[in-house]
Amino acid sequence: METKILQPNNENYAYCAKLLQDGEVVAIPTETVYGLGANALCESGVKKIYEAKGRPSDNPLIVHVADFEMIEKLAYVNDRARIVMQNFMPGPVTMVLKKKDIVPSCVTGGLDTVGIRMPENEVALRLIKESGVPVCAPSANTSTRPSPTKATHVLYDLDGKIYAILDGGECKVGVESTIIDLTTEKTRLLRAGGMPVEILEEKLGKIEVVKSSTVALCPGMKYKHYSPKAPVFLFLPSEDLQTKVIEKYDTYNGKAVIFALSDNVNAYGDRTVYNVGKNAEEYAHNLFRFLRRADREEFDVILCEGVDDSGYGLGVMNRLIKASANNIIS
Ligand code: TXA
Ligand code: MG
Numbered sequence: 001m002e003t004k005i006l007q008p009n010n011e012n013y014a015y016c017a018k019l020l021q022d023g024e025v026v027a028i029p030t031e032t033v034y035g036l037g038a039n040a041l042c043e044s045g046v047k048k049i050y051e052a053k054g055r056p057s058d059n060p061l062i063v064h065v066a067d068f069e070m071i072e073k074l075a076y077v078n079d080r081a082r083i084v085m086q087n088f089m090p091g092p093v094t095m096v097l098k099k100k101d102i103v104p105s106c107v108t109g110g111l112d113t114v115g116i117r118m119p120e121n122e123v124a125l126r127l128i129k130e131s132g133v134p135v136c137a138p139s140a141n142t143s144t145r146p147s148p149t150k151a152t153h154v155l156y157d158l159d160g161k162i163y164a165i166l167d168g169g170e171c172k173v174g175v176e177s178t179i180i181d182l183t184t185e186k187t188r189l190l191r192a193g194g195m196p197v198e199i200l201e202e203k204l205g206k207i208e209v210v211k212s213s214t215v216a217l218c219p220g221m222k223y224k225h226y227s228p229k230a231p232v233f234l235f236l237p238s239e240d241l242q243t244k245v246i247e248k249y250d251t252y253n254g255k256a257v258i259f260a261l262s263d264n265v266n267a268y269g270d271r272t273v274y275n276v277g278k279n280a281e282e283y284a285h286n287l288f289r290f291l292r293r294a295d296r297e298e299f300d301v302i303l304c305e306g307v308d309d310s311g312y313g314l315g316v317m318n319r320l321i322k323a324s325a326n327n328i329i330s
Helices: 010-021 043-053 068-074 079-088 122-131 151-158 197-204 241-251 262-268 280-296 312-323
Strands: 004-006 026-028 035-039 062-064 093-098 113-117 164-166 178-181 188-191 232-235 256-261 273-277 301-305
Touching (some): 010 026, 010 035, 010 122, 010 164, 026 122, 026 151, 035 043, 035 062, 035 122, 068 079, 068 113, 079 093, 079 197, 151 164, 151 280, 178 197, 232 312, 241 256, 241 301, 256 262, 256 280, 262 273, 273 280, 280 312
Parallel strands (some): 004 164, 026 164, 062 113, 093 178, 232 301, 256 301
Antiparallel strands (some): 026 035, 093 113, 178 188
16 A cells, blocks of 8 residues: 655545545554554454554554543543643543443553543644544654654654555654653653653642663563664763763764763763754754664664653653663763
């Protein structure tokens, strides 16, 4: 099959909405990363997601909705969920709730809960509304690859495996949504992401955060993730971080690139640097596209500056730890 990148116009919305209704998959833009969407209520459509991605089917999918009515149809909405809906939806946050029977178990990997989010992206919202169905979607990369933040990234991974990629330009946030579990007595962070925990806590109260990278809180977190072809080394924040990066760069037998914050770029002299931005929020926006770019430019190793794990930094560090497969230098 031929995979087409389609611009969001009336004709293409109608075409993609029809594909979803017919149980086909369509890649859709969101504010976090591109998703590979299917009608969440159609089992044969959902199975095509797992096939296209090469994804293990015990790994549950997030269901994307365009209005609150759809949420009520899919899950039991409790008080904390209402707070999230009123304050943070649409936005880069996914809430895990007790599911209703209408949600097939192939969407939830057999769990009795479902992850739901309303993307803050006009193209996604319009497509979901026009199709009239909730759309389950994992990130639209081949399993283990960095998540796609542009239509061309999706094409690179899934060319020939899907009919259509709806082009919404570059994703604003750049890392996946923050996932919180609202089924437990205390709200728990399952995955750090594009919405800082501290901002959620202003409305929701304390959220339990397990910062250790060794525990898989949601099923998806146990798999290999975000891997470019080149090995990644992560340098934890410290006073002599730059010195350590330079030492590795200068002694590495191959072509290296450094991911550095704007303020530190000069410290590396004429070594090859990708400027990831001035803070963790900008780092989040650039990380996945730079991992992919480093592959295209055929670097042999990627040396990443770490950041403080508060605010947007927690989501960034989580991705960097996984991308580095625990090649961490402190
Ligand atoms: O920003 C995002 O969340 C993107 C865009 C496309 O919306 N989606 C995304 O999906 O990151 P995916 O499949 O790559 O990651 C979803 C994660 C997985 O780690 C999965 O285990 C977890 O969400 N998850 C989904 N439903 C869950 C549930 N009921 N309980 C616990 N974890 C769940
Ligand atoms: Mg993913």
